[in-house]
Amino acid sequence: MTASSNLTDAIRAAAPNLRGRLLENQSLSDLTWFRVGGPAEVLFSPADEEDLSQFLAALDPAVPVTVIGLGSNLIVRDGGIPGVTIRLGGKAFGSVAIDGETIRAGTAVPDMRLAKTSAEASLDGLAFFRGIPGSVGGALRMNAGAHGGETTDVLTQARGIDRKGEARTFTHAEMGFRYRHSSAPGDVIFTSATFRGRPGDRQEIEAEMDRVTAAREAAQPIRERTGGSTFKNPEGGKAWQLIDAAGCRGLTLGGAQVSEMHCNFLINRGGATAADIEGLGEEVRRRVRESSGVELHWEIKRIGVDRSEV
Template sequence: MTALSSTLIDRMPACRGRLTAAAPLANVTWFRVGGPAEVMFRPEDAEDLAGFLAALPDDVPVTVLGVASNLLIRDGGIPGVVIRLGRGFAGIAADGTTLEAGAAALDLNVAGVARDAGIAGLEFLSGIPGTIGGALRMNGGAYGHEIKDVLVSAQGVTRRGGRVSYDNAGMGFTYRHAGVPEDVIFTAATLRGAPGDPAEITQRMAEISGKRADTQPVRSRTGGSTFKNPPGHKAWELIDRAGCRGLTLGGAQVSEKHCNFLINQGAATAADLEALGEEVRRRVFETSGVTLDWEIKRVGVAREGASA
């Protein structure tokens, strides 16, 4: 990967942001596993991102990385360019009952700004450990609400550098999915709530925080909910019935606290975690006939020479 990186970075277009070859990624992921990015690009702003993509050779693959809270990066790393949006995409501003938020803004921070501005209806975002960009891409939700319930519009940049905008209907939202083309990188969103009392909003956010701490392994190296809830079922119940609670493989474990969470016990590889997830899927299908779909996004390549 290092040799490839030194070659690829020479092909990168001019930009104002930062380019890094063979950039380590494991320490930025919640699982704390995974190989490096062949090249990482941190754009200064949406204009810098658009210009970079417009000039980037067509054969170079692009992967977008947020805070990697619901992501598994394979041990061989990610070929091509990994784009990580930073400070220039993290702004949040309230105006009446409307919020403008950059794609890199943490969901929790957006909920906090809404609370301080007396905007109700966005409290659920405090229960999603990710960014607004991630919430847009997967219609992120928690505690009975989803981003589709509060989104006015979203802005983004295509793989060829074009600027695009979508209203709520144009996002094509379904359960944990947006119908927007995969090559669109979200840069910002406009959200709308309703007038609310900051004290009451604070109380609801505290309740959400308490529920998360009571039911999820929030202090473990995990990647959030592993599988989507199948129609008519709860993933964790199917996993529990299949006898997978506490199941281990290598350094990976199915959480005993919430069995739709995988945990890195300290020495897990990405291969351990992915193989454990596949074993859970196999056992659930064997016992219930239901096929679990991954909610965690898996990217990158396996380490050369690693066993399946």
């Protein structure tokens, strides 16, 4: 994908007072945990919520918009992402504030930091976020969970900006949470969230977080270039057990491999392309379907276009 000067020029003309960074043909591979993928045609990092609102209000509605966070549960395809890619960061979207039992966090805040800050305030109920390698924004989109807890258990409200540049607020009920899913409008870019904890003992909460960390390190290939859990658990079952039973543990395609340690994780062994990783995932799905009749569904988000489409 080549730089789109015409798109960038059109954006600057429509919104001349933007304060955030606007970059053309920006590589995204370094922003994903797999370390693969093509460039963003245009990458925008807004200075704050007002800047984001101004940007979206001025942007041609025909231009596609994609949002990325920490890049943990993400495959960016090798052809890159057409249109505008938005990535939130900085103090405006990366701060956490405590008020009594209420925790307000920007959506660029890593889930692990949310857990740590809550523990330091002796607020219980959010320790499970220690085991989620993503950000608050991603947690809102997929009702992220780990070790017996889910985002739906503690979220009270979420705020975002829609495609027209208008601020929107969503109650817990309006988020429409279910397993690894939210039914909030797809055009909303979440900017902050409010959670409610409960009074607890800091040492006990931190001990629980240590147990979560130890469990992750013992069972998951967290030191590898991976994207976290690849497939959602089917109802009444475990994805890794089906993958193992289908003989996929250690299976390779190009530079990609099914983890020997935990076979619901895919790994970039070095030199893998996004096509290798996604193709390996599809092969795993095929083998599981043939061996068990179960259709596995991706938990990792896959975005962008294949190299052949560029």
